[in-house]
Amino acid sequence: MNASAAWSRLEPKLAYFRDRVRSLEYEPNRKNSFVAYTVERDSAYADQDGQRLLMMSGYSYLGLAGDERVVSAAKAAVDRYGTGNHGVRALAGSTPLHEELEAEVAKFAGREQALVFGSGYAANVGTVGAIVGPGDTVFIDKYDHASIVDGCKLSGATVTRFRHNDVAHLERRLAAAPDTGVRLVIVDSVYSMDGDIAPLVDLRKVCDAHNALLMVDEAHALGVIGATGKGIEEHFDYEVKVDVKLGTLSKAIPSMGGWVAGSAELIHHLKYAARPFLFSAALGPAQSAAALESLRILQREPERVEFIQQESERFRTTLHEAGMSTVDSETAVVPVIAGSDTAAYDYATVCRKNGVIGLPVVTPAVPNDLARLRIAITAAHTKADLEFAAEAFIKSARECRII
Template identity: 35%
Template sequence: MREETPPAADLFSKFDPLIAERQALLDTGVRDPFAIVMDKVLSPTLAVIQGKETILLGTYNYMGMTFDPDVIAAGKKALDEFGSGTTGSRVLNGTYQGHKECEEALKAFYGTKHAMVFSTGYQANLGLMSTLAGKDDYIILDADSHASIYDGCALGSANIVRFRHNSVEDLDKRLGRLPATGGRLVVLEGVYSMLGDIAPLKEMVAVAKKHGAMIVVDEAHGMGFFGPNGRGVFEEAGVEADVDFVVGTFSKSVGTVGGFVVSNHPKFEVLRLVCRPYVFTASLPPSVVATAATSIRKLMHAGAKRAHLWENSKRLHKGLRDLGFNIATPEAESAIIAVLLPDQDKTVRMWQALLEQGVYVNMARPPATPAGMYLLRCSLCAEHSSEQVGHIIDMFAAAGRATGCIA
């Protein structure tokens, strides 16, 4: 008798609990927080969502460069002169004049000898982590590191060591336990994206150097906002000379898409030949690198914007705290303000109440946050007016009382 082939396992079955949880949430009548569509974007701070003009408080457009006239003009000019795309990788036909100009703008902005542009910030971390440290080396990273850092570690073959979030003492301890052989790479972030807290980079860099480690700082959420020149937290901390690599993205303060690594290491350029996420993917379209280069040059002279962004951050932080909301950071540490809530139900209802009031924020839940942590993440923009910040505080007050999140 012929044996019957057993049915193939459903590869989606592992997601059934999440599917059921999401459906139960939607069955209560709330909107899906992860399926919002911007019908029209009016400015860095305003969009039309489901037919209603809404203040944007959930984007990473920190410096408001997306509608800058010079940035837009540069993109249009490149589109006319070079077409819509490169149809090739950087190491083949995908390096245009604009890609080199963008790297020159980065070198001028950071004061470094080398700059390498990737197609996304995610790929920049993926490439650096997977390429730099080999099987006999160690990557030591903060437990709250971004997914792109973890994925870069998984793609490579280095030994991974985690230390407690923002703990200088634990970093020192972990480094001290490593064997004498093998290289070591300490990976830090200037601003951590979920809670908006900043790393004690001065102390951490000193510890890493004491143990002979090389240092990467991801400044995705610090570029444009921190330091005299807007380079990031590492500049503000005064450790520029001791940091070996800075990773960043164009999708936050620069206002477009793409990623980069800058460095002064004399052997840096070899990464263009050995870094798989750089070699084996199409390069950014000419219009994108043109907008990025123009934006980066303008950010070199954006002191007034930075000052206004700090003013917005401090005002919103104090306003929400005074209303009785639980804020993740004791003071306004960055342009990100995380409002902590007790459970998913209250978080979703508060999120929807805010949207109905006319302000969009990000909802975050596990696994994007630590287990049991639910929050609404507010990301301020240098283009938010003082009047808009006042409206945001009023809308938080109304939504918080309507949902019982505040008294």
């Protein structure tokens, strides 16, 4: 087979995404994917092609991405350690800064120890693969993040899905599955598409009744839910505890990386058994220092969390009163439903004309006819920003005949 014939077999896969994107972004003003934004450090505004717009789809929940304290910490780390490390953590890549960050994560998460990965995706894939394998069974929520799904598939364990936040359905799945090997239930604390919260207390009861461990991804919960932003256990007043807790350092914490927190024995196991950790270069000094300083600021300034929670509720209420749907959101993640994929792109385009950036999420990431703009309320927004944004979203929805 010559090279041309070989490439021709790949062409249908290349054509799918080429044609899919073209069908939605057929004009320059409809482009929403891979757009370069110049974000202002001291506000929630961003520049897009010379136009100053209010960013309403960014994930720096705590508003710390441009904080001078965080920036200074990153600069100081580069001055001390340089721009990179000398390899993987198991060999020459570990620094005192990594150990300091992991100790802070463990303290924040209320666990004995923690481990920091190069990304939240790697943390999920690596942790799942180190805990389960062939002969084990993993039970995942239908809306779990792609990194959880991929980790489960790569692990070789039997994967069973249950309906979103449906504990009764999970219990039936657990009862029907062989009670052998490791049984692991995995959920998100806060779901990134709908902004709803996992029913932790009921999940814990079902897991205990069926010999299953409970793993929770706090990616969109850290800094967002719980009285001081410590996540789902704090949200439920520490009534129950999860077995494996992990998250990212790239959302509320404005850096890079992922983390896992648990018992000392679990973390020791992950150091040697989690392949994305063992075979990936260590997190860079600037990212480690930025994450460490941000965690410390969060603990000193819980008012940031209080603002996010209060203003998210107010924002959702304003949209609801105008007749708009935010499905089951109860957090800073606020989906604004547009309908079809084309409708979501139409809506995003009109929103930019009215001064706000609301980025569309379409199928297959969300169900048919539930394409939406995925909005995130952050501590970088002011009350005036959020009032302006709500008005812009409502006005745009009327122009697009969504309401």
